[in-house]
Amino acid sequence: MCGIAGLFDTRGKRDFDRGLMSRMNDIQHHRGPDEGGYHFEPGVALAHRRLSIIDLATGQQPLFNEDGSVAVVFNGEIYNFQELVPELEALGHVFHTRSDTEVIVHAWEAWGEACVHRFRGMFAFVLHDRQRETLFLARDRLGVKPLFYALLADGTLAFGSELKVLTQHPGLDRRIDPLAVEEYFALGYIAEPRTIFEGARKLGPGESLCIRRGQPVVAPTRYWDVRFTLDNPLSLGDACAELTERLRESVRLRMISEVPLGAFLSGGVDSSAVVATMAALSDAPVNTCSIGFADPRFNESEFARMVAERYRTNHHVETVESDDFDLIDTLAALYDEPYADSSAIPTYRVCQLARKHVTVALSGDGGDESLGGYRRYRLHLMEERMRSALPLGVRQPLFGLLGRLYPKADWAPRVFRAKTTFQALARDAVEAYFHSVSILRRDMRSQLFSASFRAQLGGYDAIEVFRRHAAAAGTDDPLAFIQYLDLKTYLVGDINTKVDRASMAHSLEVREPLMDHPLVEWLATLPSALKMKGGEGKYVFKRAMEPMLPHDVLYRPKMGFSVPLARWFRGPLKQRVREAVLGGTLASTGIFNRPYLEHLLDAHQSGARDYSAPLWTLMMFEAFVRNLDRAAAPVAAGADLALA
Template sequence: MCGIAGIFHPGVPKPVSAARVRAMADALAHRGPDGSGVWTARGVGLGHRRLSIIDIAGGVQPMLAPDERQTIVFNGEIYNFREVRADLAAKGHVFRTDSDTEVILAAWRQWGPECLSRLNGMFAVALYDAAEDALFLARDRLGVKPLHIAELSDGSLIFASELKGLLAHPLMRGAPDPRAVEDFLAFGYVPDDSCIVAGVRKLPAGHYLLVRRGRSQPQPVQWWDVDFSQPDRRPAAALIEECKDRMRAAVSSRMVADVPVGAFLSGGVDSSAVVALMAGMSRGAVETCSIGFDEADHDETAYARIIAERFATVHRERTVAAADFGLIDTLVEAFDEPFADASALATYRVCELARERVTVALSGDGADEAFAGYRRYRLFMGEERVRGLLPGPMARAARALGNAYPKLDWAPQWLRAKTTLQALGQDRGLAYAEAVGATPPAIRGQIYRDGFGKLLDGHVAENRYAEAMAKAPARDALSRAQYADLKIWLPGDILTKVDRTSMAVSLEAREPLLDHRLIEFAARVPSRLRLRRGEGKWLMKQSLAGTLPDSILHRRKMGFVTPVSAWFRGPLAGEAAGIARGSALAELGWFDGDTIARLAAAHKSGRSDHGRLLWQLLMLDRSLQRLFGIGRSSGYRASTKNRPSGGAFNPSAARSRA
């Protein structure tokens, strides 16, 4: 696991400063504390920070081909590199190391961009080919590893694993992108097709970019997609057996390392399955770790202990106080962009605990998206059934009733019908987008100042979900929702969370349940066997029957729960009030401070629950301060001559000054 960065001049091959590349790479030192390297040539420079996992002595980067015609930096792991290496050796390639990096280099020489389809792993690759005078950038199928890109005023193309690597370049200037702010408030994270810094983009998951010097820059090319449109018609028993085999192979391949390997263990089905399979293939006891909470309603350690005892793991756990909000600034530093999935606090703590004993930890991420494990899938399909029975006028009436229905945050679940009624009268894609989102459009509209809508220029965050679901290679609504989650939610929220928190403590996290062969298999499982009689992950659970106890397989899903609502009625109440006055949000000029103050007061009094929104606004405020110097700590004041109607900060004017 590593951090990569680099500079490429696609037009005139200007000299590249090695010191500049080194500064970009060193901003990523937490991703690779074991070594660093920089390589420059005419019009190109590559930088690397290394966390040694495979071939500790020999896999040094940047790595050059024997004839020095290609140079590579690489972040990630290729789990089948030995099989690919054997294939390449049979074709005459000679290897000097036992590293997966050298295998990618040889695979490029043999197959060009088509080499990606032969690699099973998580990766972000940057490869300069002198023979073609071209830069090749590629990202793994599901977006486990990140890659950020920007074009600078001197014509250069720069890239880095994290945004902070780009910001280390002296010509990298930017302003907050209003569309990314809209996206963040809608979902609680900035999706992969957006960036909080205007002018920065992220290479999409499953895509590559091949930039040849002297030619116009092309669009990224999609090299992988998942297909839900070809359901497997075999009996359920046969699919259950294949599921077992594919999970076992996925876990086995991710246990290969030249450093200590362990696992996160929450006590849920997914992490328990990974630990069970590891225990069956490991020569010694598996190292496992769990985070508990000092509030019983949030604590899952008792379930984790059941699995630890059953499989005789070397288990460690640590209790985190419910008021563990001291990590806020640490998380802001780790994520760069605003990130409001509050479970990031617990994820950071479990990564921190794991790193005390191991360098690699396997997680259970990915199964909910692949096998339909989220509760929202069940609710969405229930709405779909009702939506299909409603004629147009009744659907519109349901939405109108939902708009008028009070938001009963304090009431029992069965009385909270507002969002369900609204969803029934809405396009399925937009309805699902709001279900998976954080702050609905109506609330976002209330907290924006007049004039902010003009900056969005018609951009609506939820539309990306509607478009993804409409274009999905799928035959049914459940598969369309899962496809959209794999493309938007998974890389934007789940994988970003795990990558940044693990890399912040120099830990490599591996997700065996995101093995692309397992994902492709899950997409072929008929939807009725993924979600069956209201039970998500049905087929996966059947494949684990007899391996995991029923108390684990069929218990209510919890996940990491962080009590942010309680925080903003207690120790963070002052922070909530401060967001509305004298904060980065206030100085930016895009938000209505009076409305935010009213929401914070209503939340503190208990009349309403705005905890999630306040958490989003706090994380946005801190990120804006850190990235742009906006806010109390910097004394920043946006120039009034650069403000559009409504007094908002003008990003285009800021870019023109860069």
């Protein structure tokens, strides 16, 4: 696992400043503390920070082909590199290392832009071909590894593994993008391809970008997408057997390492299945790491212990106190842009724990999206069955009126909230699902933002993120449809972002067997009835794991990796959240409507409403703004900003 950075002159062959490249590379030192490497030639500069995992002796980067005309900087792992080496050697390519990185340069020579189709793994790489005067950027299919880029006014293409790399360049347009702010307060993250800054972009999952000197910079190309065909005729028994074998292969590939390796073990189905599979593949005890919570309502460590004892792992547990909120400013600096998933706190802690014992850790991330594991899926399917009984033209006016007239009942379980149900029935599937995952709903965002900021939005609504992906979903199956949306949005923007930054902050590599793209593609062929049956999510997966895991681990209610925000904001953080939300930092942006901020605080702290998620979202935005360069102009949407 590493950090990459670089500059490319799209118009000519200027020499780039070595001091600038050093700053761009050094700011991501945490991603690769073992070594740093550079390459300079007219028109291009490449930089790399290395966390040594495979080929410790000769895997330094930038890495070159035989004649030095092709250079690559790479973050990630190509798990099938050992299969590709003999194929490329048969084509005449000569290898000088045992590194998976060298496969990339020779695959480019052999197959050009199509090389990405041959790679199985998590990756973000940038390759320079001197002969073709080309820069080629690519990101893995599921967006596990990040890649940021910016086309600057002088024709320079800048790139890096984290947004903070780009902010080191004085030419970056650091004005806050109002549309990114709208997305953040709806989703809790800023969706690809946007960043918080108007001048920077994220390369999307399964995308590549080919830039040829002297030619216009074109839009990225999507080289991969998942297709939910749902047409696999396997019986339940055969599906369970094949799923078990496919997981075994995926885990086996991810256990290749020359440094200490282990796994996260939360006590949930996914991480437990990964650990059980690792134990069957390993002669030595598996190293496992768990975080426990002092608050029993959030504590899953007992279930993790059951799995650890069954497989006799070297189990490490640390308990996080219920008031572990000192990371707020740390997280704001770590994520570079507003990010509001509060589970980033325990994720940071479990990565911190794991790094004491291993350099590589396997996780269970990605299982909920591909296997239908989220509770919200069940609720959405219930609503979809009701929506399908009446056409939209009838539902919208009827249930829209009832939704406006019926009193709110946020205190009740969702299934009994008639107002919420009526509102959901008045929407189409995209709008309904977007509404269900929004931190602040459309009506709340309208009240949250000032009139001047709403004018800057020009009518833009973050639902357009979902509508864009919905148009490419290729399925009308209710479950598959929202799985596709989550694979394109929540998995990439929230889960993968959280794990990458938290793990890299501790120089820890995390590998995700359930995001193996052949496994994801195969799961998309299974009928939805095998994923959700009788309200039970991950049905086929749980049945497949029954011989390997305790019943209580498989079939207990899902808890999630949560922290007690509601209590914090009425107790130990009561004054801090008030100062953050109503203080001068947010006021200076001109983005917010102060009376509505006061309403959110007063209603939550009085106990009348639970506004903990919106308040946390505001706190993290305030912390982000405070991390901006104090020497910049007054903070406002459209102002020129710089990360500290």
